[in-house]
Amino acid sequence: MEPSRTSRTSRPATPPVHDPLTSSVPLFDPSQMPLRTWCEGSREDAVTGLVAFPDFHSHIPRCLAAALEAGRLVALAIGDVDGLKEHVERTNSTNPTSYGHLAGNEVMATVGATTRAWFREQPFDSGCAATFGGDEVILAAVVDDAAQFHQALGVLRDRLSAVLPVTVSFALMFVTAGDLPGERERSWKHAFTNTLLAAVDRTLFTHKAARRAGGGQGGIIAVTRPPIMSESGQAGPDPVVLLPLPAASDVVHVVARPERIGGRDFLLLPCHGPVGQRGAQLRVTFPTSSSKTVVAYALRGQAAVPYAAVTNGVAGVPLTVRGVRDRTPRSVPEDLAAALERAGLDWSAVPAHEQAQILHLITEAGTEEIRAGRVTAAVDAVAARKGAAR
Numbered sequence: 001m002e003p004s005r006t007s008r009t010s011r012p013a014t015p016p017v018h019d020p021l022t023s024s025v026p027l028f029d030p031s032q033m034p035l036r037t038w039c040e041g042s043r044e045d046a047v048t049g050l051v052a053f054p055d056f057h058s059h060i061p062r063c064l065a066a067a068l069e070a071g072r073l074v075a076l077a078i079g080d081v082d083g084l085k086e087h088v089e090r091t092n093s094t095n096p097t098s099y100g101h102l103a104g105n106e107v108m109a110t111v112g113a114t115t116r117a118w119f120r121e122q123p124f125d126s127g128c129a130a131t132f133g134g135d136e137v138i139l140a141a142v143v144d145d146a147a148q149f150h151q152a153l154g155v156l157r158d159r160l161s162a163v164l165p166v167t168v169s170f171a172l173m174f175v176t177a178g179d180l181p182g183e184r185e186r187s188w189k190h191a192f193t194n195t196l197l198a199a200v201d202r203t204l205f206t207h208k209a210a211r212r213a214g215g216g217q218g219g220i221i222a223v224t225r226p227p228i229m230s231e232s233g234q235a236g237p238d239p240v241v242l243l244p245l246p247a248a249s250d251v252v253h254v255v256a257r258p259e260r261i262g263g264r265d266f267l268l269l270p271c272h273g274p275v276g277q278r279g280a281q282l283r284v285t286f287p288t289s290s291s292k293t294v295v296a297y298a299l300r301g302q303a304a305v306p307y308a309a310v311t312n313g314v315a316g317v318p319l320t321v322r323g324v325r326d327r328t329p330r331s332v333p334e335d336l337a338a339a340l341e342r343a344g345l346d347w348s349a350v351p352a353h354e355q356a357q358i359l360h361l362i363t364e365a366g367t368e369e370i371r372a373g374r375v376t377a378a379v380d381a382v383a384a385r386k387g388a389a390r
Contacts, residue, residue: 002221002252003154005161034119035128038063038140045131047105048112053138056130060140061189064196067126067142068177073240075149077139078200079157079170080208081107082218084135087166108135110163115139118156138197146174146241150221157219167219169211171204173226174241174270181229196226203255206318214289216320224255224316225270237302242272245280245296245303248325255316258307266304267317273298275337281324287317293324333362336375345382354381 034050035042042055067074084104091103108131115137119129127141143149153170160168173196181192207222225237246252256267274280279295284305286292294305307317332340332347336359340347347355358378365371 002246002250003151003157004250005154005158005219032116033128034116036124037126039128039130042128045112047108048131048137049109049116050112050137051128051130053130053132056128056132056138056140060128061193063126064140064175064193065180065189068175068180071177072126072142073144073146074175075139075141075143075146075172076175076196076200077153077170077172078132078197078204079111079137079139079160079168080133080204081111081135081164082167082169082208084166104135107164107166111137111160111168114159114163115156118152118159122152143174147243149174150223150243153221157221161219167217169204169208169218169220169222171200171207171222171224173200173203173224175226176238176241178238179226179229192229195229199224199227203316203318206255206316207253210287210289210318210320214285220253222253222255222318223270225257227315237270239272239301242270242302245269245271245274245282246321246323248323250323252321254319254321256305256319257316258314259304261299261304265307266299267307267319268299269296269303269305269319269321271303271321273301273303275341283322283324285320285322287319331359333359333375335371336362336378339375339379340382343379343383345379347382349385350382 032049033042033044039051039056039059042059043052044050045052064074084107087107088101088103091098092100095103112131115129119127119139122141124141124143127139130138130140132138139153141149150172153172157168157170175196181188185191203222203224207220208218210216211218211220223243225241243252252271254269254271256269259266259268274296275298279297280303281293282296282305283291283293296303296305298304337347350358358374358381362371362374362378365374
């Protein structure tokens with residue numbers, strides 16, 4: 001699910017930026033650079049204090065390839081300021097002391113200071129944060145858990161929203177050794193890195209365009225998967241790169257990959273597939289801004305939704321996915337489902353009228369202790385029925 005947003009009224013501790021033309025950190029002060037082992041010796045960008053893009057682009061292919069070949073999980077994210085051009089034009093037209101890109105420099109200096117402070121808090125053993133294109137940032141890091149980094153990126157997104165007059169949207173990709181190209185020419189590391197960053201960048205601007213067309217708010221985090229570059233990629237992604245499906249009322253922005261399986265067209269989401277044969281209901285908004293409630297299934301462990309309009313040559317479809325609360329009386333609460341799974345029991349072995357009685361008792365439990373006891377009793381009842389059936 002997309003990380004929940006914090007209120008814009010909460011103002012985190014971020015180094016103040018007084019003069020957009022003053023370097024945000026002392027030049028060539030390595031202790032302030034947002035990097036750990038990656039891109040060491042790089043120059044800083046004078047406005048943001050992040051790693052200057054030319055040095056990032058020179059160092060990162062080797063760092064990325066080495067981490068992947070060592071079996072590590074790498075996160076790549078690009079952030080872009082929403083509506084920066086409009087903000088600069090509006091400021092220049094209303095503030096007699098503002099001209100050119102001064103207002104933009106002030107925004108980007110604050111983006112840099114906030115990103116540096118956030119970076120110092122993260123548990124990365126390898127990674128860096130760099131500038132890109134004047135109003136974008138790139139984050140690259142070795143991470144242990146995809147969902148945790150997704151949540152951490154949400155924290156950065158919310159902090160930027162709290163200290164800026166505009167929002168910042170991100171696109172995110174997780175990469176493993178299985179995504180490495182099968183055929184590697186002499187300069188494959190740079191070509192591979194450029195391909196990944198291009199896919200992240202396209203995801204970001206595709207979702208930003210869809211958001212503007214639909215009148216949605218900025219500050220999104222869109223998730224995509226790397227392009228398939230080897231035969232191993234055809235078998236499906238490593239489970240460590242997949243995010244949880246959004247729970248009820250939660251939202252995740254994704255690029256889904258079209259695939260034909262068993263003569264049917266599906267869109268594969270960068271999320272874990274639901275447990276069980278019933279699937280999970282999702283509310284999906286398509287690029288046309290039309291929305292539809294669909295059932296997602298697990299295909300090779302990955303969430304997939306049926307889709308009747310897959311076109312040859314389309315590599316990805318931008319979607320906004322919301323979790324839907326299952327209101328059917330036979331829906332199984334997560335704590336009961338987990339207990340049944342641990343015990344290796346089949347809930348469908350219980351008659352429908354008994355299921356309804358059991359679920360009613362669990363739902364009406366007044367305390368967590370009572371609920372836990374009733375879940376245990378329900379598991380015992382299912383086990384007893386299984387024993388009687390033998």
